[in-house]
Every structure is written in structure tokens, then in C-alpha cells.
Amino acid sequence: MVPPWLAVARQFRPSRGRQILPGAGTSAFSGPADRPITVAGATGQGDAMRRRLIRGGVLAVLALAALWEPAAARAEDAGRAVFTRQCLACHSVVRMQNRVGPSLYGVVGRAAGAVSSYIYSAALRASGLVWTEPVLEAFLADPQALIPGSAMRYAGLKDAADRAALIAYLKGL
Numbered sequence: 001m002v003p004p005w006l007a008v009a010r011q012f013r014p015s016r017g018r019q020i021l022p023g024a025g026t027s028a029f030s031g032p033a034d035r036p037i038t039v040a041g042a043t044g045q046g047d048a049m050r051r052r053l054i055r056g057g058v059l060a061v062l063a064l065a066a067l068w069e070p071a072a073a074r075a076e077d078a079g080r081a082v083f084t085r086q087c088l089a090c091h092s093v094v095r096m097q098n099r100v101g102p103s104l105y106g107v108v109g110r111a112a113g114a115v116s117s118y119i120y121s122a123a124l125r126a127s128g129l130v131w132t133e134p135v136l137e138a139f140l141a142d143p144q145a146l147i148p149g150s151a152m153r154y155a156g157l158k159d160a161a162d163r164a165a166l167i168a169y170l171k172g173l
């Protein structure tokens, strides 16, 4: 016996229904001509199982997303801490707020020397660089090696994990 709720649910899923319309079937499953019949074996159980699997899959994806999101957030938090220790003395992340160095708001993906209210060194202006992640990575490891004569007097951030976290943080600004 098909429970009424399932019968109703099937009406809203015509493409996946298993009902055979009267006259359409040539098989042994054809029933009385006045009402559709249900193919044997295709009871509500299979559907219920599938629904349970789908629901389980959705929950698994949500659980993974919940694990994933804090991982990214943790990298940003770690990056913020690195920024506070290593960069904050000379840089702000507030838009157009310059200190000894230019504002780093939106720096990832920006052309070098692009903050109009900041006066850069000739070396940095002439560099023609764009602050993509790999370029930033090289710069932060050793600023003077990438741009000899840059006004950024900073020896470099030697720890690769710190650089990665810092870049994740800058990217989120």
C-alpha cells in the first residue's frame, strides 16, 4: 500500500515517477485501464533509501564545509598576528591610510606603487611589478633582493608558513 504522502510526492516528480500510464505499457505490469499502476519492486522503500542517502550526502558536504571554513579563517587569523608583529609598525590596512609605508588595503593583485597618496621610491615605481601572490611571496622573503633600492627597510620574513598566512590575510582585506 502506497502511503498517501508518497502518492502526493510522486505527483510532483513526474520525471522520476515510476507510474505507467494506462495504455502506455505493453508489459505484464499493465493494470486496469482506468488507473495508473505501480511497477512491482518500485515501492516507496527505494525512494526513502535514496532520500536518506541524499540527505546524508548533503550533511556530509555541510560538515566538510564547516571544517574547511575555519581552516581558512585560522590562516587569516595567523596572518593577522604576523602582520601585527612584522608590518603594523610601518603599514596600515585601512584604505588610503599611509604610515612609513603605503596602505596595504587591497594590495594583493594591485600594481606596485599604486597608492596615489603615497610617495614611493624610484626603485619601486620602476619595478613594473604586480603584487600577485608569488610576487608578494618573493618580496616578503627578501624585499631588497626583489627590488634593490626599495625604501622598505625590512630584512624579510624567513618563515614560509608565516608568509603564506600573511598573504592569506592580505588577500582577505
Ligand code: HEC
Binding pocket: 083, 086, 087, 088, 089, 090, 091, 100, 101, 102, 104, 107, 111, 112, 113, 114, 115, 119, 120, 121, 122, 123, 124, 131, 140, 149, 150, 151, 152, 153, 154, 157, 166
Ligand atoms: C620598517 C618599515 C616597514 C616594515 C616593517 C614593512 N614595510 Fe612594507 N614598505 C615600507 C615602505 C617604506 C614601503 C615603500 C617602499 C618603496 O617605496 O620602495 C613599503 C612597501 C611595501 C609594499 C609595496 C606596496 C605597494 O603599494 O606597492 C608591500 C606589499 C609591503 N610593503 C608589504 C609589507 C609587509 C607585508 C610587511 C610585513 C611583513 C612590511 N611591508 C613591513 C616599510 C615597511
